[in-house]
Amino acid sequence: xxxxxxxxxxxxxxxxxxxxxxxxxxxxxxxxxxxxxxxxxxxxxxxxxxxxxxxxxxxxxxxxxxxxxxxxxxxxxxxxxxxxxxxxxxxxxxxxxxxxxxxxxxxxxxxxxxxxxxxxxxxxxxxxxxxxxxxxxxxxxxxxxxxxxxxxxxxxxxxxxxxxxxxxxxxxxxxxxxxxxxxxxxxxxxxxxxxxxxxxxxxxxxxxxxxxxxxxxxxxxxxxxxxxxxxxxxxxxxxxxxxxxxxxxxxxxxxxxxxxxxxxxxxxxxxxxxxxxxxxxxxxxxxxxxxxxxxxxxxxxxxxxxxxxxxxxxxxxxxxxxxxxxxxxxx
Amino acid sequence: xxxxxxxxxxxxxxxxxxxxxxxxxxxxxxxxxxxxxxxxxxxxxxxxxxxxxxxxxxxxxxxxxxxxxxxxxxxxxxxxxxxxxxxxxxxxxxxxxxxxxxxxxxxxxxxxxxxxxxxxxxxxxxxxxxxxxxxxxxxxxxxxxxxxxxxxxxxxxxxxxxxxxxxxxxxxxxxxxxxxxxxxxxxxxxxxxxxxxxxxxxxxxxxxxxxxxxxxxxxxxxxxxxxxxxxxxxxxxxxxxxxxxxxxxxxxxxxxxxxxxxxxxxxxxxxxxxxxxxxxxxxxxxxxxxxxxxxxxxxxxxxxxxxxxxxxxxxxxxxxxxxxxxxx
Numbered sequence: 001x002x003x004x005x006x007x008x009x010x011x012x013x014x015x016x017x018x019x020x021x022x023x024x025x026x027x028x029x030x031x032x033x034x035x036x037x038x039x040x041x042x043x044x045x046x047x048x049x050x051x052x053x054x055x056x057x058x059x060x061x062x063x064x065x066x067x068x069x070x071x072x073x074x075x076x077x078x079x080x081x082x083x084x085x086x087x088x089x090x091x092x093x094x095x096x097x098x099x100x101x102x103x104x105x106x107x108x109x110x111x112x113x114x115x116x117x118x119x120x121x122x123x124x125x126x127x128x129x130x131x132x133x134x135x136x137x138x139x140x141x142x143x144x145x146x147x148x149x150x151x152x153x154x155x156x157x158x159x160x161x162x163x164x165x166x167x168x169x170x171x172x173x174x175x176x177x178x179x180x181x182x183x184x185x186x187x188x189x190x191x192x193x194x195x196x197x198x199x200x201x202x203x204x205x206x207x208x209x210x211x212x213x214x215x216x217x218x219x220x221x222x223x224x225x226x227x228x229x230x231x232x233x234x235x236x237x238x239x240x241x242x243x244x245x246x247x248x249x250x251x252x253x254x255x256x257x258x259x260x261x262x263x264x265x266x267x268x269x270x271x272x273x274x275x276x277x278x279x280x281x282x283x284x285x286x287x288x289x290x291x292x293x294x295x296x297x298x299x300x301x302x303x304x305x306x307x308x309x310x311x312x313x314x315x316x317x318x319x320x321x322x323x324x325x326x327x328x329x330x331x
Numbered sequence: 332x333x334x335x336x337x338x339x340x341x342x343x344x345x346x347x348x349x350x351x352x353x354x355x356x357x358x359x360x361x362x363x364x365x366x367x368x369x370x371x372x373x374x375x376x377x378x379x380x381x382x383x384x385x386x387x388x389x390x391x392x393x394x395x396x397x398x399x400x401x402x403x404x405x406x407x408x409x410x411x412x413x414x415x416x417x418x419x420x421x422x423x424x425x426x427x428x429x430x431x432x433x434x435x436x437x438x439x440x441x442x443x444x445x446x447x448x449x450x451x452x453x454x455x456x457x458x459x460x461x462x463x464x465x466x467x468x469x470x471x472x473x474x475x476x477x478x479x480x481x482x483x484x485x486x487x488x489x490x491x492x493x494x495x496x497x498x499x500x501x502x503x504x505x506x507x508x509x510x511x512x513x514x515x516x517x518x519x520x521x522x523x524x525x526x527x528x529x530x531x532x533x534x535x536x537x538x539x540x541x542x543x544x545x546x547x548x549x550x551x552x553x554x555x556x557x558x559x560x561x562x563x564x565x566x567x568x569x570x571x572x573x574x575x576x577x578x579x580x581x582x583x584x585x586x587x588x589x590x591x592x593x594x595x596x597x598x599x600x601x602x603x604x605x606x607x608x609x610x611x612x613x614x615x616x617x618x619x620x621x622x623x624x625x626x627x628x629x630x631x632x633x634x635x636x637x638x639x640x641x642x643x644x645x646x647x648x649x650x651x652x653x654x655x656x657x658x659x
Contacts, residue, residue, distance in 0.1 A: 007564075007585045007587050008587040008588055008641075009585070009586070009587060009640065025583060025585065025586065025640065026582070026583065074564075074567070074582075074585065077564065077585075080621075085590065086589055086590050086591070086592070087562070087587065087588070087589060087590075088588050088589075088590055089588075090587075090588060090641070090642055091588070091641075091642050091643075092642070093642065093644075095644055095647065097347070097350040097351045097353070097354035097646075097647070098350065098354075126350055126353060156346075228639065228640070228642055232642060
């Protein structure tokens with residue numbers, strides 16, 4: 001005797017109007033009907049004949065089709081009833097060895113950052129992911145001067161966001177940017193005349209204009225993250241704020257650069273390490289989507305990027321989100 | 332203090348274990364085997380009866396080290412040692428052979444002064460023999476595939492005729508060759524009748540096994556009497572059917588947490604104790620009739636590939652084990 005089992009990395013999530021299966025391994029999700037959600041959760045690990053008892057005869061055909069679809073698309077498999085106990089669910093715990101995992105450093109034409117100090121402190125914090133974002137033009141040779149301070153440090157991935165200027169691609173070649181700094185993940189160019197990718201996708205042109213740190217926080221299906229890390233983090237923490245530090249263009253040390261309040265200023269001698277260790281700095285980190293109005297009824301709550309900066313209250317849905325989970329539509 | 336012996340690159344799991352050691356506030360030093368022998372990195376001084384080994388200008392504090400984590404050493408990559416492109420290749424080959432002897436004696440010196448420490452796992456224990464492991468596995472009651480090592484076409488045809496479907500694999504560790512564009516590696520291959528007929532009458536002694544028809548594969552990370560298992564659904568994909576390491580990048584095989592039956596776990600624990608191994612990655616197959624078939628042990632196997640898909644936090648487990656060894 002067999003039962004249908006979803007692979008442990010394929011997790012059904014209920015919204016108010018819609019239901020999805022999050023595929024955390026292949027980074028995708030599919031919409032499913034309410035009745036299938038019920039079959040996969042309420043009637044989990046039951047034989048198909050026992051599941052059918054709960055529904056009308058005319059629905060049997062659909063139930064068979066659902067399972068066929070899930071099997072053919074590799075969301076699950078037929079499992080011997082004796083073997084159910086050998087296939088445990090994915091443990092959704094989230095633990096971290098880091099106080100800070102990622103940092104955003106904002107730059108504009110007036111910025112006077114001490115990059116040596118900033119990157120030394122982030123290195124001591126064992127921060128792995130760095131985003132350098134410039135609202136104004138930052139020439140590649142000047143970017144390289146900044147990046148020299150990241151050499152021989154722990155940083156695994158560096159993302160760069162800079163403003164378009166005409167010779168940018170030429171400058172990248174001349175300065176051998178990608179071969180000199182191998183931990184650069186991607187360079188995104190905002191305010192470009194085109195949307196295009198080059199250098200094997202490492203260079204991304206976008207027409208989107210980023211003038212200040214307020215040009216952020218839009219909720220968009222393309223920015224959803226489907227992996228075990230984010231999904232488990234979202235069960236326990238706020239994925240937008242948890243383990244994040246930002247240095248705004250004036251040197252203010254903030255959790256999110258778009259927050260009004262700062263906890264110190266690197267250019268005035270404050271230590272990032274001391275600031276992030278204060279209890280106050282991390283006070284919003286435990287706010288999960290399950291506690292946020294409207295979001296708690298949204299099927300995307302564990303994969304969404306979220307935004308806690310542009311909200312009426314810290315427990316409200318992001319202002320720049322156009323999705324209505326009660327109608328199941330983007331408005 | 333914990334000493335970590337590793338490689339400079341491609342060691343994400345090592346980095347993450349270090350993050351946890353640091354999180355728990357424990358001191359460690361790291362030696363990368365491939366960097367140890369690079370120009371300017373090592374200095375050994377004999378002060379009468381005292382030996383001082385410095386690595387990157389830091390003296391290795393033998394007295395303070397209690398626990399040693401041995402990940403990997405170096406990958407026999409001597410490119411950096413030879414930058415004179417004009418040397419005749421055969422001389423280079425001889426030099427490399429000679430130099431590898433020098434490197435081994437320096438390495439052995441370092442390891443000798445760490446001999447009494449608690450190792451995970453000592454290099455001498457890592458050199459296990461695949462066939463011996465199969466014999467030991469069978470002794471503790473694990474099922475193993477029918478196995479043959481032969482060097483003539485005639486014997487191979489006899490073996491093939493009995494089992495119909497057979498595979499060949501490495502007697503030793505898989506090998507990796509690199510050129511500018513590709514990495515070539517040896518993996519498990521199905522051996523067809525046609526392939527056998529194309530072989531010469533006599534060949535290098537090679538390792539053959541009956542093909543086990545899989546329901547799915549199981550990879551077990553073993554650490555200190557605990558089994559952390561994962562099922563790999565490699566069977567439905569032609570590309571990964573014989574060896575899941577022939578990865579399908581577009582549509583990765585399903586990797587899910589698995590709990591082995593207690594009696595199989597007990598046999599694995601017994602086997603690892605008999606082989607004097609504290610850790611290792613174990614490959615198994617659940618066959619079509621529902622039996623668990625033991626394939627092999629890799630004593631320094633990657634555990635990230637089990638840890639991440641199953642959310643097991645094995646990096647933390649390893650760090651905690653190393654710390655307990657260092658304290659105990």
